Amino acid sequence: xxxxxxxxxxxxxxxxxxxxxxxxxxxxxxxxxxxSPLSNIQGxxxxxxKTASQLERLFGKPYADVAEPPARKLQYxxxxxxxDAYLYPPREGGEQRVTHVDARRKDGTAVDxxxxxxxxxxx
Numbered sequence: 001x002x003x004x005x006x007x008x009x010x011x012x013x014x015x016x017x018x019x020x021x022x023x024x025x026x027x028x029x030x031x032x033x034x035x036s037p038l039s040n041i042q043g044x045x046x047x048x049x050k051t052a053s054q055l056e057r058l059f060g061k062p063y064a065d066v067a068e069p070p071a072r073k074l075q076y077x078x079x080x081x082x083x084d085a086y087l088y089p090p091r092e093g094g095e096q097r098v099t100h101v102d103a104r105r106k107d108g109t110a111v112d113x114x115x116x117x118x119x120x121x122x123x
Contacts, residue, residue: 041113041114042114043113043114043117043118044101044113044114044117046058046117046121047083047085047098047101047117048098048099048101049097049098049099050097050098051087051095051096051097051098052065052072052074052087052095052096055074055076055085055098058120058121059076059083059120059121060076062074062075062076063075063076063077063082070088070089071086071087071088071096072086072087072096073085073086073087074087076120077106078116078119078120079119080105080111080115080116080119081103081104081105081106081111081115081116081119081120082103082104082105082106082116083101083102083103083113083116083117083120084101084102084103085098085100085101086098086099086100086101086102087099101113101117103115103116103117
């Protein structure tokens with residue numbers, strides 16, 4: 001009797017979990033350099049919106065180049081800091097561009113991004 005009672009009350013809950021069969025792909029909002037809050041920070045102009053080849057001309061060969069689809073992370077290092085530059089493809093297509101940067105010391109302590117960019121440019 002208890003078994004029938006449990007089955008009768010769990011079936012509606014299980015039925016609510018059944019999908020309609022349509023699956024929609026998640027919509028990924030790819031940030032653009034123009035939308036990034038970092039775009040307005042004076043001193044980050046040399047990196048924001050730049051392509052990988054432009055960064056390489058500015059800083060040299062990256063210490064690390066990691067594909068994280070749809071993004072790419074280029075990492076540059078100096079004695080003063082480590083800079084991670086994240087590149088995403090523009091919405092309209094084309095080559096990936098920097099939309100975000102993070103900076104830290106080698107021990108993980110946060111560093112001013114502008115100071116890190118300047119340090120890397122002086123290498």
